[in-house]
Amino acid sequence: MRAPIxxxxxxxxxxxxxxxxxxxxxEIAGRSLLGHVIEAAATLEPEHLVxxxxxxxxxxxxxxxxxxxxxxxxxxxxxxxxxxxxRIALEFLEGRxxxxxxxxxxxxxxxxxxxxxxxxxxxxxxxxDGRAQATVxxxxxxxxxxxxxxxxxxxxxTGIVEEKDATPQQREIQEINSGMYAFDGAALHTAVTGLNSxxxxxxxxxxDVIGIMTADGGVVIGIGAQDTNxxxxxxxRAQLAQAAAIMRDRINVKWMQAGVTMLDPASTWIDIDAExxxxxxxxxxxxxxxxxxxxxxxxxxxxxxxxxxxxxxNAIVRHTWAELVVIGxxxxxxxxxxxxxxxxxxxxxxxxxxxxxxxxxxxxxxxxPHLSYVGDATIGEGTNIxxxxxxxxxxxxxxxxxTVGNHVRVxxxxxxxxxxxxxxxxxxxxxxxxxxxxxxxxxxxxRAQQRNILKWVLRKRAGTSSxxxxxxxxxxxx
Ligand code: UD1
Ligand code: CA
Numbered sequence: 001m002r003a004p005i006x007x008x009x010x011x012x013x014x015x016x017x018x019x020x021x022x023x024x025x026x027e028i029a030g031r032s033l034l035g036h037v038i039e040a041a042a043t044l045e046p047e048h049l050v051x052x053x054x055x056x057x058x059x060x061x062x063x064x065x066x067x068x069x070x071x072x073x074x075x076x077x078x079x080x081x082x083x084x085x086x087r088i089a090l091e092f093l094e095g096r097x098x099x100x101x102x103x104x105x106x107x108x109x110x111x112x113x114x115x116x117x118x119x120x121x122x123x124x125x126x127x128x129d130g131r132a133q134a135t136v137x138x139x140x141x142x143x144x145x146x147x148x149x150x151x152x153x154x155x156x157x158t159g160i161v162e163e164k165d166a167t168p169q170q171r172e173i174q175e176i177n178s179g180m181y182a183f184d185g186a187a188l189h190t191a192v193t194g195l196n197s198x199x200x201x202x203x204x205x206x207x208d209v210i211g212i213m214t215a216d217g218g219v220v221i222g223i224g225a226q227d228t229n230x231x232x233x234x235x236x237r238a239q240l241a242q243a244a245a246i247m248r249d250r251i252n253v254k255w256m257q258a259g260v261t262m263l264d265p266a267s268t269w270i271d272i273d274a275e276x277x278x279x280x281x282x283x284x285x286x287x288x289x290x291x292x293x294x295x296x297x298x299x300x301x302x303x304x305x306x307x308x309x310x311x312x313x314n315a316i317v318r319h320t321w322a323e324l325v326v327i328g329x330x331x332x333x334x335x336x337x338x339x340x341x342x343x344x345x346x347x348x349x350x351x352x353x354x355x356x357x358x359x360x361x362x363x364x365x366x367x368x369p370h371l372s373y374v375g376d377a378t379i380g381e382g383t384n385i386x387x388x389x390x391x392x393x394x395x396x397x398x399x400x401x402x403t404v405g406n407h408v409r410v411x412x413x414x415x416x417x418x419x420x421x422x423x424x425x426x427x428x429x430x431x432x433x434x435x436x437x438x439x440x441x442x443x444x445x446x447r448a449q450q451r452n453i454l455k456w457v458l459r460k461r462a463g464t465s466s467x468x469x470x471x472x473x474x475x476x477x478x
Contacts, residue, residue, distance in 0.1 A: 001128050002103045003047040005185065007089040008037055010110030011054025011076040016236040022056030023234065024110035025063055028244040029251060030271030030289055033234055034060070036113035038068050043117030044106060044124060048098060051110065052076050052085045081203025082179075087192040100185035104128065107181045107206065111234045113243055114250075115180070119230045126223045127182035133218035134187070134210055136160070137180040139228045147176035148207050150222050157220040160207035164200040175222070177207060178231035187213055247272075268301075277313075295329065304334070312347065328364070346381065360391075363406065376418065377402040386412035386430060393418045405440065 014023025024034035031039070034051070041049055049071045053060045061073050074092040076085050086107055090100050104124060108115070119137070127135035136157055138150050149170050151159040160177045161170050191209035199205060210220050225231050229246050232239070251272065252265040259278030262268050267284045270276075273291040280294045283301030290308035294300060297314040304320045311317060312329030319335035327333055328347040337351050342359035345351055349362045352369035360374045363381035368374055370387040376399050377391050383404055392415050393399050400418035404410065408422050411430035422428070423440030432446035455474075461467050 004044050004104040004106050004124060004182070005093065005098070005100050006041045006044060006046040006049045006106045006108065007086055008034070008041065008049070008051045008108045008110050009082055009085045009179075010034055010060060011052050011057075011079055011085055012111075013055040013079075014111070014235070017240075018237075022060050025056070025059060026234070026240055028113055028240065029247045029269075030273060031113075032063060032067070033113045034063070034110040035067050036272075037108055037110055037115055038071060040115045040117045040120055041106070041108060044120055046106070047103060048072065048093060050074055050089045050092065052089050054079055079203075081197065081201070082206035083192055083195040083204035083208060086188070086206050087195070087204070090189055090192065100189055103185045105183045105185045105188050107179075107183065109179050109233065112178075112180070112231060113234065114227075114229045114232050114246055116227075116230055119226055120180075122226060123180065123223065124182050126221065130221045131219065132182075132221045133184045133213045134220045135182045136210065136220065136222045137178040137225055137231060138175050138222040139178060139225045139231055140174050141176050141228070142174065144171075144174050144176045148179075149173040150175040150177060152222065155221070156214070157210060157222045158214045159211040162199065162201070162205065162207060178225060179233065180231060181206075183209075187218055263301075283318075309339075376400065377404065379404045380406035380408065380424065382406055383408040383410070385410045386414060388413040389416065390414070391416050391418065 010024045017023045017026065025032045051064060051071055051073045053073050054076045057075055064071055064073060074089055076088050093100055104127060106124060123135060123137050136150065146163050148160045148162050149166055150157055150173065151161060188209065191212040194212050195204040195208055197204050214220050232243055234240050234243055248269055251270050252262060252268055255270065255276050256262060260276050261281040264284035268282050268286050270288045271290055274288045275293040277294060277296040279296045281299045285303045286301035287305040292306045292309050294311045295313040298311045299316045302319065304317055307323040309322050309325040311327045312331065314329060315327050315331045317327060317333045320333050320337045320339065322339035324341035325339040325343045327345045328349055330348040331345045331350065333345060333351045336354050338356040339351065340358035343357045344361040346362050346364035346366060348365050350367040350369060351357055354371045355368050357374040360377040362368065362379045363383065365381055366379050366383040368385040372385055372389045374391045375393040383406060389410055391402050402416050402418040403421045405422060405424035407425050409427045411428050411432060413431045414428055415433040417433065417435045420434060420437050422438040425441045426438045427443045428434055428438065429443065429445040429447060432444060434444055434446050438444040457467050457470050
């Protein structure tokens with residue numbers, strides 16, 4: 001069998017989304033609706049894949065350049081119907097010296113993100129095995145309202161009639177047209193040139209090619225979708241949410257079958273590009289976005305969002321938001337930790353409660369346990385950063401870097417005014433403002449000497465509860 005040509009129709013406006021973003025660019029599971037359809041179509045290894053664009057074409061074309069530069073686009077300037085769109089795609093290919101006449105042509109729409117490669121493979125195989133001029137992917141719906149209905153005579157399909165053009169009797173038919181088809185290229189080419197727009201919508205209906213083919217004695221078959229979700233089209237935000245939930249369940253089942261434990265799959269959202277090892281545990285309300293990778297034995301959540309990040313084996317990440325971050329094996333992060341791009345937590349390192357880090361590398365076994373901001377820093381191994389420390393990286397105009405060596409002990413509540421270097425094994429006193437480099441092995445003290453003004457409260461706050469408490473204490477001392 002020759003590799004098929006795939007045409008994806010995506011010129012429509014998607015008015016019901018009520019969005020400035022073209023409908024097919026809305027996302028589920030971290031990929032555009034159109035991106036999901038292209039991914040499914042790619043399993044057919046098409047010789048050519050043409051996307052028909054129109055409404056919002058500049059955005060759609062820019063998106064395709066980014067995610068699938070191998071596909072080509074053709075503009076349908078006037079939305080004259082699905083048949084017109086397919087005709088334009090075939091003419092475009094001809095103009096490039098590609099004849100569709102010798103290949104199967106698969107027609108899809110850009111708004112069916114739940115379509116799977118296996119549904120398409122099955123469609124194409126049935127089509128080729130059945131030696132049909134057209135094979136329509138169908139489904140039986142309890143409520144078929146709005147869809148084209150499949151007219152059959154015995155096993156064969158004789159036509160498709162649109163809801164708006166159907167007789168009351170035809171509207172009773174529950175077998176609907178998914179809008180996905182495999183065609184014999186030559187038969188499709190002939191049929192689309194014979195289309196007219198004598199119908200209730202004044203459009204060239206692709207569905208009319210079925211009647212044209214069968215009238216000429218061609219064989220058209222209809223095969224049921226393996227999973228009716230596969231053909232679900234997105235028209236509005238409610239359907240977008242439904243499809244997202246179905247996709248979430250599919251992704252979660254796949255990972256659970258691969259050995260991932262999920263306490264609450266319904267609140268666990270994993271993008272299509274994530275990679276999880278066996279024996280990962282995901283606690284409720286975990287969101288893994290982009291190409292996030294989690295190694296074996298790691299425990300993520302509850303309440304954690306990881307974006308395009310890596311987590312090493314056996315790490316624990318609780319109540320955390322992290323983007324473009326690497327968390328080493330055996331490290332612990334959270335709860336309530338904010339890790340911004342460029343943060344690397346070394347093996348067995350720790351970023352604890354209420355810690356924010358940005359563009360900073362924390363060496364193996366080093367710890368930032370509590371209430372700190374670490375920005376633009378390189379921290380060595382085995383170092384401890386005391387509670388409430390701030391890496392003061394911003395002078396109001398520029399950002400500066402701080403280097404902290406190995407086995408350093410930064411005291412609690414330090415301000416480390418960048419740029420500075422703290423040498424290996426150095427200590428800094430609690431409450432210090434460190435403005436100069438600290439040589440290896442030194443103790444840096446950067447704070448005012450304490451001064452006690454004796455009996456100040458007794459004199460200046462006489463009669464207060466504090467003064468009375470002090471008097472009692474001083475009496476018993478005597
Ligand atoms: C179409 C089918 C209907 C089927 C349904 C499945 C026709 C005439 N009807 O109806 O039998 O049950 O899909 O969802 O084909 N498009 C273009 N250019 C156009 C018109 C449409 O690119 O000029 C694209 C749209 O962006 C969309 C797809 O084609 O992706 C389907 O168009 P739409 O108007 O939604 O068709 P339906 O009325 O839903
Ligand atoms: Ca329509």
